[in-house]
Amino acid sequence: MAWGSMEDFEPCDDDFDFDDFVLFRQPGVNPNKKRKAEVHRDRSMVDVSGAIEYSFGVSVRLAQGRQKQKPDEQVAGLKYFLKVWRTELPWIKRRPTAGPFTHCGLCDYLKWQIGSCSDKGLRQKLQGILGEHFQFQAAQRVAMSQIFRESEEHPEDVLAVAWDKMDQAKTIVPRVVRLANTQFMKGGSRLVVSLIGVLAPALFKQPLVYTILEDQTHGGDMIASMMIDILQEAAAIRGELPSRLFIQADNTVKETKNTICLFAAAWLLAQLKGTRLQSIEFGYLVVGHTHDLIDAMFAYISKALAGRDFYSLEEMISILQRVMKSPPFWKHLRDVYAFKDAQPEKLSSKRVTGVTQPNNVRIFWGKDGSILVQSKQWLTSPDWGEAMVLVEQCDIQQLTQLYPDIVQPDWEEGFERRSAAWFKKLGDLLLCL
Numbered sequence: 001m002a003w004g005s006m007e008d009f010e011p012c013d014d015d016f017d018f019d020d021f022v023l024f025r026q027p028g029v030n031p032n033k034k035r036k037a038e039v040h041r042d043r044s045m046v047d048v049s050g051a052i053e054y055s056f057g058v059s060v061r062l063a064q065g066r067q068k069q070k071p072d073e074q075v076a077g078l079k080y081f082l083k084v085w086r087t088e089l090p091w092i093k094r095r096p097t098a099g100p101f102t103h104c105g106l107c108d109y110l111k112w113q114i115g116s117c118s119d120k121g122l123r124q125k126l127q128g129i130l131g132e133h134f135q136f137q138a139a140q141r142v143a144m145s146q147i148f149r150e151s152e153e154h155p156e157d158v159l160a161v162a163w164d165k166m167d168q169a170k171t172i173v174p175r176v177v178r179l180a181n182t183q184f185m186k187g188g189s190r191l192v193v194s195l196i197g198v199l200a201p202a203l204f205k206q207p208l209v210y211t212i213l214e215d216q217t218h219g220g221d222m223i224a225s226m227m228i229d230i231l232q233e234a235a236a237i238r239g240e241l242p243s244r245l246f247i248q249a250d251n252t253v254k255e256t257k258n259t260i261c262l263f264a265a266a267w268l269l270a271q272l273k274g275t276r277l278q279s280i281e282f283g284y285l286v287v288g289h290t291h292d293l294i295d296a297m298f299a300y301i302s303k304a305l306a307g308r309d310f311y312s313l314e315e316m317i318s319i320l321q322r323v324m325k326s327p328p329f330w331k332h333l334r335d336v337y338a339f340k341d342a343q344p345e346k347l348s349s350k351r352v353t354g355v356t357q358p359n360n361v362r363i364f365w366g367k368d369g370s371i372l373v374q375s376k377q378w379l380t381s382p383d384w385g386e387a388m389v390l391v392e393q394c395d396i397q398q399l400t401q402l403y404p405d406i407v408q409p410d411w412e413e414g415f416e417r418r419s420a421a422w423f424k425k426l427g428d429l430l431l432c433l
């Protein structure tokens with residue numbers, strides 16, 4: 001094994017964590033070598049090589065041979081260490097960082113063009129365009145943060161709420177780490193938990209997570225129902241409604257950016273006529289340029305759950321509440337209302353079009369008692385577009401009399417039977433392990 005000469009070793013300032021390394025220990029340890037690894041249990045090259053020998057059965061001659069020549073505190077530099085790692089132990093993989101974010105198409109296209117461009121002048125021009133694009137997106141994020149700051153300073157004026165749904169592959173119940181990669185576990189009829197992270201700094205300093213299972217409808221109905229729940233929380237916590245509700249959501253048509261949520265917002269305004277609530281506004285960041293606090297929260301959630309077993313939804317949440325520095329509140333979204341089915345044709349996508357384009361939309365009461373809608377292309381656009389009538393004054397009464405039904409929970413055909421049988425098998429299996 002080519003460890004190189006001693007001259008390659010130099011005192012190392014990098015804080016390499018011995019325990020981190022050992023986490024990736026492969027099975028097939030050599031028990032005869034155990035004592036040696038324990039003998040050298042300080043942070044020296046001798047240790048690490050001892051541990052490697054112990055863990056992987058790789059013959060490392062360095063430890064015994066060179067110990068006499070160099071004092072223990074002298075270890076390999078990071079560069080050399082990584083080179084050795086790459087050459088000798090390529091099968092030891094580091095866990096990839098959590099949260100695969102969706103990329104921005106324009107960024108990826110420009111980077112691709114820059115990478116394949118041989119003309120220096122053109123490349124500089126493209127880099128300039130990419131730089132401007134970054135600056136523009138950063139300005140959107142600053143504008144968004146400004147609204148949240150305003151909400152913390154004046155919660156009676158504006159209640160800013162941000163929400164997003166986590167990648168559900170990470171929150172499937174149960175999880176048994178030892179069995180995670182088996183076909184039995186992967187193919188089992190388990191509970192897919194959708195986790196929606198909510199931040200509303202004017203209401204609570206900790207994050208709030210909503211969970212919802214596959215027995216409930218997702219999409220616009222789910223989001224509209226959550227909107228009602230959040231407003232109820234706001235009224236309960238603050239004792240009054242804000243005059244403006246601002247919602248930052250994922251920039252997708254599937255959930256918030258659609259006419260179902262727009263209808264739900266108009267319905268809420270109509271139901272709450274005469275209260276302080278005067279406008280409901282939606283703001284979106286560009287896909288691939290969000291990297292917001294909710295993304296950070298999801299990374300903490302992934303980290304908290306990594307390598308842990310849980311057998312129920314309650315157990316999964318209790319891990320989050322125990323492990324996370326900022327333990328989340330938890331609500332299971334039980335009441336989902338059928339806004340989609342109750343949507344009047346006048347407020348459906350047949351009449352209301354173009355909702356996917358603007359990144360800032362607000363609906364509010366007009367002076368004549370109608371509900372108006374207005375949009376801006378960007379959060380930073382200086383002026384709102386022309387106000388259009390979303391609900392005419394004569395239709396308001398009808399809107400207030402609409403009561404969307406509760407969506408009854410319903411599992412997919414045969415799911416409960418299959419799931420119960422699978423859980424039974426899992427129980428038997430765990431008894432055998």
Ligand SMILES: [Zn+2]
Pocket residue numbers: 104105106107108133288289
């Ligand atoms: Zn971009």
